[in-house]
Amino acid sequence: MKKIYFTFLVPIFLYSQNLEELVNLTIENRLVESSKQNLDALKDEYKSVQRGYLPKLDAGASYSINEHEYPNNPKKRANAYGSINYMLYDGGKKYDIYDGYETNIKSGEKSLDALKNNLSLTVIQYYFDYLSLEAKKDAKQKEIEQLTAQEDRIGRFYNAGTTTEDELQKIVSRLQNAIVELQEIELNIITITHNLEYITGTQVSIKDGSKLQAINNLIQKNPRFDIQALDFVTQSKQSVAQAQKSGYYPTVTLDNTFNYYDNNYDQKSNDTDINNHQNIASANMKWNLFSFGQTKYQYESKQKEYLASRSNFEYEKNKADVDLQLALKSYNIAKAKIKSTEATLKAAQSAYEIIKSKFENGLIDNVAFLQSLTEKYDAISQHKKAINDLEVKKATIIYHSGEKLQEYIRW
Numbered sequence: 001m002k003k004i005y006f007t008f009l010v011p012i013f014l015y016s017q018n019l020e021e022l023v024n025l026t027i028e029n030r031l032v033e034s035s036k037q038n039l040d041a042l043k044d045e046y047k048s049v050q051r052g053y054l055p056k057l058d059a060g061a062s063y064s065i066n067e068h069e070y071p072n073n074p075k076k077r078a079n080a081y082g083s084i085n086y087m088l089y090d091g092g093k094k095y096d097i098y099d100g101y102e103t104n105i106k107s108g109e110k111s112l113d114a115l116k117n118n119l120s121l122t123v124i125q126y127y128f129d130y131l132s133l134e135a136k137k138d139a140k141q142k143e144i145e146q147l148t149a150q151e152d153r154i155g156r157f158y159n160a161g162t163t164t165e166d167e168l169q170k171i172v173s174r175l176q177n178a179i180v181e182l183q184e185i186e187l188n189i190i191t192i193t194h195n196l197e198y199i200t201g202t203q204v205s206i207k208d209g210s211k212l213q214a215i216n217n218l219i220q221k222n223p224r225f226d227i228q229a230l231d232f233v234t235q236s237k238q239s240v241a242q243a244q245k246s247g248y249y250p251t252v253t254l255d256n257t258f259n260y261y262d263n264n265y266d267q268k269s270n271d272t273d274i275n276n277h278q279n280i281a282s283a284n285m286k287w288n289l290f291s292f293g294q295t296k297y298q299y300e301s302k303q304k305e306y307l308a309s310r311s312n313f314e315y316e317k318n319k320a321d322v323d324l325q326l327a328l329k330s331y332n333i334a335k336a337k338i339k340s341t342e343a344t345l346k347a348a349q350s351a352y353e354i355i356k357s358k359f360e361n362g363l364i365d366n367v368a369f370l371q372s373l374t375e376k377y378d379a380i381s382q383h384k385k386a387i388n389d390l391e392v393k394k395a396t397i398i399y400h401s402g403e404k405l406q407e408y409i410r411w
């Protein structure tokens with residue numbers, strides 16, 4: 001028997017996680033990994049663009065055989081060359097492109113933080129909902145135990161002929177309803193467990209006891225992470241718009257090419273080549289003086305995209321500020337609700353003990369007893385739910401304050 005007991009408990013122990021462990025698993029899941037890969041791809045693309053502005057070195061060679069030989073047109077010809085090219089000035093476009101990539105990367109980093117925080121908030125919600133359902137399940141099981149005991153008691157009275165079938169059926173009906181309600185609670189618990197397994201990517205068994213750090217001294221230092229990401233996206237679009245203005249300015253390039261020739265003539269008289277190599281260095285300027293408004297409309301198009309992004313950012317930022325204020329109010333209400341449910345619980349427990357005594361002594365019917373029983377266990381589960389809801393409200397405030405939720409979890 002001991003051996004079987006140990007074997008049964010090992011898997012539960014291995015897969016039991018507290019809130020901090022669940023959040024840590026979640027912020028490393030496949031969705032987060034995908035976002036990291038996209039961010040790394042953007043960083044590599046930026047490096048590629050930067051390298052594209054460095055001097056370019058090319059080399060090449062060729063070998064040819066001609067059917068007919070003429071002066072300056074040898075029978076056989078070998079050629080090798082090396083060239084270097086550098087963009088000295090492009091109207092400032094390079095630096096605007098750099099700015100655009102750098103702000104896009106910052107936006108990607110903040111978007112990654114936002115994704116992690118969104119997932120963390122979801123896990124916290126699941127975790128405390130799970131605990132509330134477990135408390136509700138425990139209360140319902142105790143209610144069923146009480147109803148079962150009363151069913152047996154009333155059943156004995158009915159068999160003895162001291163009570164009516166109607167009184168017995170009321171208890172039986174209430175017991176069956178409670179069993180169905182328990183099954184619904186268990187289904188909700190299973191649903192949350194499956195959702196957590198999906199989001200964490202592993203089998204879970206939730207461990208009670210986790211809380212969030214007190215937020216009495218929490219001051220919003222930064223906007224929410226997704227709002228910060230939007231801000232950087234807007235800055236990037238501004239840089240892209242500025243880059244279009246480079247079309248109004250000239251471009252300057254520097255080039256240097258070295259050629260080496262090896263010509264073979266069958267008839268030496270056709271060989272008139274004096275040198276077998278040539279080096280050409282040049283500075284080149286190109287300036288588009290007129291393009292029928294192409295540059296103008298390119299700039300105006302990107303500028304309007306920037307202005308649209310700016311408006312969206314301001315809208316979302318204001319909305320986020322409102323969300324934070326609402327979260328603070330919800331938190332204060334949740335604190336008050338704990339006191340309210342605590343008072344309700346005390347009243348329900350006191351009333352139940354009195355009514356139960358009267359019912360068992362035949363002073364009142366089972367309608368009042370059943371109502372009192374339901375109110376007692378509802379009050380127990382509602383009080384525990386209020387305590388858990390307060391933790392979720394704290395998490396919501398931390399989320400809207402631009403802080404990382406995993407740093408506020410305590411065990």
